[in-house]
Amino acid sequence: MDANRVDIQFRKHLGNAKKDVDYGGFVAFIEGALSDAYMEAKSISKEDAVKELKDKIAAGNPAGHGVTTTSKDDATNRLTDVKGYTGAHKERFDMETGKGKGIAGREDVVDAKAAAGYVGGYKGQGTYDKTH
Structure with missing residues (x-):
């Protein structure tokens, strides 16, 4: 049949x-x-x-007609392993999970300290006496 x-x-x-x-x-x-x-x-x-x-x-399972399979060769593994990325590319991925960070990994997000004029490591923000 x-x-x-x-x-x-x-x-x-x-x-x-x-x-x-x-x-x-x-x-x-x-x-x-x-x-x-x-x-x-x-x-x-x-x-x-x-x-x-x-x-x-x-x-039975639905047959995939004309679909491709996942590549498992060494070159693809090297290129998709985020642990080997350097520079700006390294910042786009979370190293533990390998997932992308999205927009946070592509933009320099200005934090509150930088917007107020303080350097990143300054710990005394908001402690300056206003009477000086």
Whole structure:
């Protein structure tokens, strides 16, 4: 039994006007029209046809047509390992997780000390006596 036969049985079950099916309609299709066609094609009983169809659906995964796989070669590993990055690129990634920092890794964010005119290491901000 091929995909064309399944499509024909599905259209017979649904009709040409309807475009989608709910779970109950799908189960009715499997136990009805599709199992009848499968029973005919395989020369088995209806109960066996329903069981085989349900087993095939449960075991199957969607096939990825034209998809690529993840590259696992040494060059890709070297280029994507953030521990080897230097300079500005190093600041774009969190070293523990390897995830990008987003906009914080691409911009120099001015903190409150720098905006007030203090250097980064100054600890006495706000302690200056106003009477001087």
